[in-house]
Structures are given as structure tokens and as C-alpha cells.
Amino acid sequence: MRSKDIAKLVGVSRSTVSRVINNYPDIPPATREKVLKAIEEYNYVPNVPARRLAGMKSRTLGLFLLDIIEEEKPHHLKISNENLVYNNNFFAAFTNAFIDQANKKDYYILVSIIYNMEDFKKAQDAFYGKRIDAGVFIGGKTQEYKYIFNVIQPDYIIGIVDFEPEDLSRQKAVFVNMNDYEGAFKAVEYLITLGHRRIGIITGDLSKGSGVRRLRGYKDVLSQYNLEPDPKMIVCGNYVEESGFNGMNQLLAGPHRPTAVFCCNDSMAIGAYRAINEAGLNIPNDISLIGFDNTQVSEYLSPPLTTVHVPLSEIAVNMADLLIESIAKGKQVAINKLVDTVIVKRASCKKL
Amino acid sequence: MRSKDIAKLVGVSRSTVSRVINNYPDIPPATREKVLKAIEEYNYVPNVPARRLAGMKSRTLGLFLLDIIEEEKPHHLKISNENLVYNNNFFAAFTNAFIDQANKKDYYILVSIIYNMEDFKKAQDAFYGKRIDAGVFIGGKTQEYKYIFNVIQPDYIIGIVDFEPEDLSRQKAVFVNMNDYEGAFKAVEYLITLGHRRIGIITGDLSKGSGVRRLRGYKDVLSQYNLEPDPKMIVCGNYVEESGFNGMNQLLAGPHRPTAVFCCNDSMAIGAYRAINEAGLNIPNDISLIGFDNTQVSEYLSPPLTTVHVPLSEIAVNMADLLIESIAKGKQVAINKLVDTVIVKRASCKKL
DNA sequence: CTGAAAGCGCTTACAG
DNA sequence: CTGAAAGCGCTTACAG
Missing domain, CATH: 1.10.260.40 (lambda repressor-like DNA-binding domains)
Structure with a gap:
């Protein structure tokens, strides 16, 4: 027909x-x-390719999930597929809301997972081959995001989550970020309010913007409350459960262990739980813990984890709207939008 | 260019x-x-729409996630977006592996979420508008799946997860199913092996094929071991946490409560945990519990949940391969493929 | 081995 | 208000 x-x-x-x-x-x-x-x-x-060829838009948005592991083989070469990026609730919540919002405005979504730098070709092909009218990137490290500007010409419309542009007039894109700094600030401030003075941190991946900003929030709130920073209280993680386990063991090993620890995401908090349990200590009686992300699992831990809720669906909705607005205008909207977090109080923190 | x-x-x-x-x-x-x-x-x-118009394939697969709630407003009208289908690990694991496998074979994925029967129009448009070369449906009830055959003409290539065709020569599609029957059989057999005789079940959604087949497995294993079925031991759930909570309360209320319960998915098992805890009982000392799906959360419950692992990535890989094979052949491959499950033993079941 | 040309199914100035 | 026709960027018989 x-x-x-x-x-x-x-x-x-x-x-x-x-x-x-x-x-x-x-x-x-x-x-x-x-x-x-x-x-x-x-x-x-109507035949969509024919309409596209005749000059109409394809009404499709690209969604590129970055899951780049430098040191290893790409994830998908591993034996098990079960633990890939998509199992990460962090992505799932964003993805869902993004699809939903785009669908409402009559757009379709093209998803791809980018496992290594070469895979950026998939994104480039989607843009250059006119499969999509705009595309968003999420899950990447600062360096990876910078690479996008080399691979995708500025006449294509793009969005990035978790990247703070140095110069909006040069790096034109829709940037939507959660307010990591404020979230971390509030999280640690909450611990201080509970009477904690010796507060540790297991940082996120410091090659990601969120990792850097959450650490900055931690440092700033301590100095605002005149608590002297102790380098021994800062251990580096990378957002992965194992690094939370190791990080917590490191914090527990010292002669003067913290009474509370800020884990820069929930996955690491899970690892920290394990370390604390194995050390024969109790949460929150011996040590209070606060996470970040409010993933689904956090609520089911015992005790349930106090954490910082990240409104990923709000981020997704904003991103979809701004991308669609850019398409309608025919030019990239350049904006850096910040979305606020909120603390979810559960049983893992104790008043001293 | x-x-x-x-x-x-x-x-x-x-x-x-x-x-x-x-x-x-x-x-x-x-x-x-x-x-x-x-x-x-x-x-x-090369311009993809132009190639498509000139007769080539678009090398895109549709992925349609069904999340239809009959009685209520569509999910996306609810205030919160956080609990939608995509947060469900069940979908996430499939989705991830499906995208991955398709990407490997140089295919792109178009995702849409279908919230109500009207939304099937989105799928129809994607096929009829030649956006996709084939498409898969997942998450639906038997009735919904049947509707697909009305909406999508048989000259389009489709796949369905969790639907047992009555007649493969009439209902032509790639069907990939997990072996729910065998999984349920093995789960309950495991409980019997541990010495349990009075075994309850909280069923899944019986309007879904998986719900029916898991219940059938339960019944058959009991009769094979000559355990007389007790209708009081069978309560109906719908795969949602709340129904697990209610179902377990119902099982606990009777005069002669079960020593073990088979929850037809992990979400309901979570609800059952809550009911058991609130009743002041202990898992597994007072009651053993086994789930189904092996979702991410199951491992973090206390005690960790024994459950039936569903190899969703294997299902996804098979589905992608068979769809792509159909495209290559230029005609629908009609097959009903079954994928086996495996029991993951953790601490929620006790030997009597 | 390779070019000129038809044709895919639309949209949209253009002319009336 | 509406039709004939050009043009979008490819692929692929066709002819050489």
C-alpha cells in the first residue's frame, strides 16, 4: 500500500x-x-525512509549507552552477559523515562551500547547515515565524552549526561547533569547533623565528572563545618561493588576508624556492607553508611540503605524535551541543566 | 557528502x-x-533511508516491551516514573543481551514501550512504515500476544517471548520460551528433596503463559512424588511484590501452614519475606522459600534467596539470531525454542 | 569491469 | 484548492 x-x-x-x-x-x-x-x-x-529522503525528519532519537572498560576486553566478550551495563539500575531508570517521554512526543528510540572507543563508529553511522535526528550519550568518562566532539560533527544535535562543559560556546550540546555536588554535600551534612565527626568517603570513579563532583561536595562540607580533613579517610573507588569492599576494608584497617562513611554510589555501599559484616561489625551501631543513586537494591539491604536519590527520570525527560526542541528549531540548543537530588533516610545511619 | x-x-x-x-x-x-x-x-x-528506498534492508530490529495494566491508567500517567517496566531486571537482562547480539551482527535496535492496546499502533507503524526489518515482543499476557497477529500482517517477521503457540503452522513467528515448567518442577522437587512435604505456592500471573506453566510444574511434581495436593496451599499472585506479601499472609493464616513455599518470581518472594518477618517468623528456620528469575536483588536479601535462574541472555541471543536468520532468508522462521533454567542454591531453604 | 538511467515512495514548490 | 513534476540519495538491471 x-x-x-x-x-x-x-x-x-x-x-x-x-x-x-x-x-x-x-x-x-x-x-x-x-x-x-x-x-x-x-x-x-507512509514509508518512513521515503519521507526522510524527501526532506522530512525521521523522528528517531539515538540513545548511546557507554560501557567502556579500558583495561580489559570489552564486556561482551566475557562469558556472562548478565552483569552488563543494562542490569545497572542507574541506566535502566534513565532509559525507561527517556523512551517514554520520546514516545509521547511521537519519537522512536534507537539504542546502542558502546563498549570501546571503536564502537563510537556505531553512533557516528547512526548520525551520518540519517537514522536519527539527534542522540544522547550516557555513562561515559570525561575523556570519552570529549572524544564525541571529534567523532560527531557539530551540525548534528547531541546531548550528554554527566559531563560539565568547559565552555558552552565551544562545546555545544544539551548537557543535563544531576547535582552531584549538592547531593554529596547534603549526604555528608546529614551525617554531621547526626553527630558524626570522623567521616570517611569511598569515592566514585574520578575519571567521571560525577566522581570528582561528589568528592568535592564531601570536602567542602567538612571544611564548612570546620572538621579537619584526614587523607586517611579518603579512599578511591570506581563505582563497582568490589571497590566498595576493598575501600571499606582499608578504612576499617586504620587505628582510628570512621564512625560513618559516605559511599559515592549504592553498588560500592553493597561491597562496604559485606566488608563490615565480615569484620564482625554492625551497621549502623558500629558504623553508619550512606550511599548515592537510590537503586532498587538499596531498599532491600539489611539494614535498608540511606542514600541520595537521583531523579533520573527527570533528567531523562529534560533531555528528551531539549533534544526535540533542538530538532524543531533546526539548531543545537546549548544548555547546561542541573537537576537536584534528595536524601532518602533509611536505617543505615545512626545518631551518635 | x-x-x-x-x-x-x-x-x-x-x-x-x-x-x-x-x-x-x-x-x-x-x-x-x-x-x-x-x-x-x-x-x-551512505544515507540509510535512501538505501532502504532502493530496496535494501534497514538493518534495524524492533524491540517492543509490553507493560499493559488493564485495570488502571497506563503506567506512564502515574506520578512516578521510577517503577516502570524497565526497572524490572527481568526486562533489563533481556534487553541488554538482545541489543548486544544484534549490534554484533551489525543491526540497530528500535525500542518502544507498549502501555495499552492502543499503543500497539506504535509497533504497527514501525513495521508498516519500514523502520524495522523484524521485531520482538516481550512481557505480554497470552491475550495481548494473540492480538499481535491481528495487528501485524503475517508478511512481517516477528518474535515473541513467553507465548506458546497453539499451532505453529498458523501462528508463524519465532517463539523463544524459557522452560518454566521444568524450572518449577525442579524448584519444588528440590524442596521435596530437602524433606518438605507441605509445600505452598504463590502463583504468577495466570494470564501469562509462564504463570500457567509454573503452576503446572508445581502440580505435576507433587503428584509424581505422591504428595496429595491441598488447594489451601495454592494462592494466586500476579508477579508483583504486593501479591507475594498478601499471598504469604494467606498461607500463614491457615491452621496448618506450609514448611516451604515456591514463589513464582523473585518480586513476590520479596513480598513474602516481608510477610514472614512481620509475622515474627524466620527464614529458613520456620519456613523455606524459593523464588524464580534470579533477579539482581535476590542475592542481597537476607537470607539470600534460593531461586531459579532464567538465562535471559540466552533467550535474547537466540531471538536475535533467529530473527536475523528470518530476514536473511526473506521469510519468517517458525520455531518454538525452549531454554532451560538452573537452580541457584542460597540460604533461604532448609533441610528438614 | 563500468557508466547511464530507471526506480524506490515520498514531499513540495510551481502552475493553474 | 489541486495535479504534474522534480528531486531526495541510493541500488541495480542493462548495455557495452
Whole structure:
């Protein structure tokens, strides 16, 4: 079924059929209805590639999930597929809301996972091959994000989550970030409010913007409350459970262990739980713990984890809207939007 | 940059450029290389819609996630986006592996979420508008799946997860199912092996194929071991946490409570944990529990949940391969493929 | 081995 | 208000 067939059926030209489909004014209601009826009856759907070729947009947004592990082989070469990026609730919440919001505005979503620098070719092909009208990148490290500007020409519309542009006039894109700094600040401030003075941190991946900003929040709140920083209280993690386990063991090993620890994400907090349990200590009686992300699991830990909720769906909705706005305007909207976090108080923190 | 530009640059015709791109034989290596070099140098990517229009495939697979709630408003009208289908690890693991496998074979993925019967229009549009070469549906109830055959003409290639066709010669599609029956059978058999005789079940959604098959496995193993079935031991759930909570309360309320319960998925097991804790009982000392799905959370419950692992990535890989095979052959492969489960033993079951 | 040309199914100035 | 026609960027018989 082509527009030509509908035209013949109704007794008008393809031009008229096209005008009805595209809501041109000045079509007499009677004609419009006849055409619409035939379209309905025969389940006619215009050929999208043909429309695209004739100059229309494809109404598709790209979603590129970065899951680049430098030191190792790409994830998908591992034996098990079960622990990939997608199992990470962090992505799932964003992905879901992004698809949803785009669908509402009549856009489709093309998803790809980028496992290594070479895979950026997939994103480039999607843009350059005119599969998508715009695309968003999420999950990358600062260096990886910078690379995007080399791979994707500035005449394509892009969005990035978790990257703070140095110069919005040069790095043009829709940037939507969660307010990591404020979230970390509030998290540690909460521990201080509970009476904690010796507060440790297991940092996130410091090659990601969020890792750096959360650490900065931690440092700043301590200095604001005149608590002297102790380098022994700062251990480096990388957002992975194992690094939380190791980090907590390191914090527990010292002669003067912290009474509370800020884990820069929930996965590391899970590792920290394990370390604390294995050391025969109790949460929150011996040590209080606060996480970041409010992943699904955090609520089911025992005790349930106090954590910083990241409104990923809000980030996703903003991102979809701003990308679609860019497409409508025909030019990249350049903006750096910040979304606030909120603390979810559960049982893993104790008042001293 | 169009093929015409590359042609001019190299000094050949567009036909030749096209032949190089499409790996035609009989191109002299020198010509091939010159063309390839220009393509590389100018980052030329052929216009996908134009290729599609000229008769090639779009190399895109549709992924339709069904999340239809009959009684209520569609999920996305709720205030919070956080608990949608995508947060469900069940989907996430499939989705990830499916994207991954398709990407490996040089296919892109178009995802949409279907919240109500009207949303099937999104899937229809994707097929009829030639956005995709094939598409898979997951997460639906038996009735919803049947509707697909009305909405999508049989000349399009489709796949369905969790639907047992009545007649493969009439309902042509790639069906990949986990072996729910065998999984349930093994789960309950394991409880019997541990010495349990009075075994309850909180069923899944019985409007889904998996719900029916898991219940059947439960019944059959009991009869095979000559344990008389007790209708009081069978309570209906719907795969949602709350129904596990209610179901367990119902099982605990009776005069003669079960020593073990088979929860037909992990979400309901979580609800059951809560009911048991609130009743002041202990898992596994007072009651043993086994789940189904092996979701990420199951491992972090206390005690960690014994459950049936569903190899979703294997299902996804099979589905992607069979869909792509269908596309290559130019006709729907009709097959009903079963994937086996495996029990993951953790601390929630006790030997009597 | 290779170019000129038709054709894929649309949209949209253009002319009336 | 509406039709004929050009053009979007490819691929692929066709002819040589």
C-alpha cells in the first residue's frame, strides 16, 4: 500500500494524500475525511525512509549507552552477559523515562551500547547515515565524552549526561547533569547533623565528572563545618561493588576508624556492607553508611540503605524535551541543566 | 557528502562507489582501495533511508516491551516514573543481551514501550512504515500476544517471548520460551528433596503463559512424588511484590501452614519475606522459600534467596539470531525454542 | 569491469 | 484548492 494506491482509491492525486497526512490547511473537510478513511481502512502507513529522503525528519532519537572498560576486553566478550551495563539500575531508570517521554512526543528510540572507543563508529553511522535526528550519550568518562566532539560533527544535535562543559560556546550540546555536588554535600551534612565527626568517603570513579563532583561536595562540607580533613579517610573507588569492599576494608584497617562513611554510589555501599559484616561489625551501631543513586537494591539491604536519590527520570525527560526542541528549531540548543537530588533516610545511619 | 561526491573525488561513477560499498566482486583492487580511502577520509556514511528506498534492508530490529495494566491508567500517567517496566531486571537482562547480539551482527535496535492496546499502533507503524526489518515482543499476557497477529500482517517477521503457540503452522513467528515448567518442577522437587512435604505456592500471573506453566510444574511434581495436593496451599499472585506479601499472609493464616513455599518470581518472594518477618517468623528456620528469575536483588536479601535462574541472555541471543536468520532468508522462521533454567542454591531453604 | 538511467515512495514548490 | 513534476540519495538491471 503506497500513497499512490490510496490516491487512486479515493480519486485524488498523491499530492492531496500527502497534504492530508501532513495536515496542510485548505483541504476541504470532505476530501480530508475520504482520504483519512481510506488510510484507516487499509492500515496505510507512509514509508518512513521515503519521507526522510524527501526532506522530512525521521523522528528517531539515538540513545548511546557507554560501557567502556579500558583495561580489559570489552564486556561482551566475557562469558556472562548478565552483569552488563543494562542490569545497572542507574541506566535502566534513565532509559525507561527517556523512551517514554520520546514516545509521547511521537519519537522512536534507537539504542546502542558502546563498549570501546571503536564502537563510537556505531553512533557516528547512526548520525551520518540519517537514522536519527539527534542522540544522547550516557555513562561515559570525561575523556570519552570529549572524544564525541571529534567523532560527531557539530551540525548534528547531541546531548550528554554527566559531563560539565568547559565552555558552552565551544562545546555545544544539551548537557543535563544531576547535582552531584549538592547531593554529596547534603549526604555528608546529614551525617554531621547526626553527630558524626570522623567521616570517611569511598569515592566514585574520578575519571567521571560525577566522581570528582561528589568528592568535592564531601570536602567542602567538612571544611564548612570546620572538621579537619584526614587523607586517611579518603579512599578511591570506581563505582563497582568490589571497590566498595576493598575501600571499606582499608578504612576499617586504620587505628582510628570512621564512625560513618559516605559511599559515592549504592553498588560500592553493597561491597562496604559485606566488608563490615565480615569484620564482625554492625551497621549502623558500629558504623553508619550512606550511599548515592537510590537503586532498587538499596531498599532491600539489611539494614535498608540511606542514600541520595537521583531523579533520573527527570533528567531523562529534560533531555528528551531539549533534544526535540533542538530538532524543531533546526539548531543545537546549548544548555547546561542541573537537576537536584534528595536524601532518602533509611536505617543505615545512626545518631551518635 | 553523498556517493556522487565520493565518485567525483575518486573519478569513477556512483555505480562503482555503490559496488565497492556493497562488496561486489569484480572490482579491481586499485579502484576499490581508492574509493575506500575517500570514504574513510571524508567519513562518508551512505544515507540509510535512501538505501532502504532502493530496496535494501534497514538493518534495524524492533524491540517492543509490553507493560499493559488493564485495570488502571497506563503506567506512564502515574506520578512516578521510577517503577516502570524497565526497572524490572527481568526486562533489563533481556534487553541488554538482545541489543548486544544484534549490534554484533551489525543491526540497530528500535525500542518502544507498549502501555495499552492502543499503543500497539506504535509497533504497527514501525513495521508498516519500514523502520524495522523484524521485531520482538516481550512481557505480554497470552491475550495481548494473540492480538499481535491481528495487528501485524503475517508478511512481517516477528518474535515473541513467553507465548506458546497453539499451532505453529498458523501462528508463524519465532517463539523463544524459557522452560518454566521444568524450572518449577525442579524448584519444588528440590524442596521435596530437602524433606518438605507441605509445600505452598504463590502463583504468577495466570494470564501469562509462564504463570500457567509454573503452576503446572508445581502440580505435576507433587503428584509424581505422591504428595496429595491441598488447594489451601495454592494462592494466586500476579508477579508483583504486593501479591507475594498478601499471598504469604494467606498461607500463614491457615491452621496448618506450609514448611516451604515456591514463589513464582523473585518480586513476590520479596513480598513474602516481608510477610514472614512481620509475622515474627524466620527464614529458613520456620519456613523455606524459593523464588524464580534470579533477579539482581535476590542475592542481597537476607537470607539470600534460593531461586531459579532464567538465562535471559540466552533467550535474547537466540531471538536475535533467529530473527536475523528470518530476514536473511526473506521469510519468517517458525520455531518454538525452549531454554532451560538452573537452580541457584542460597540460604533461604532448609533441610528438614 | 563500468557508466547511464530507471526506480524506490515520498514531499513540495510551481502552475493553474 | 489541486495535479504534474522534480528531486531526495541510493541500488541495480542493462548495455557495452
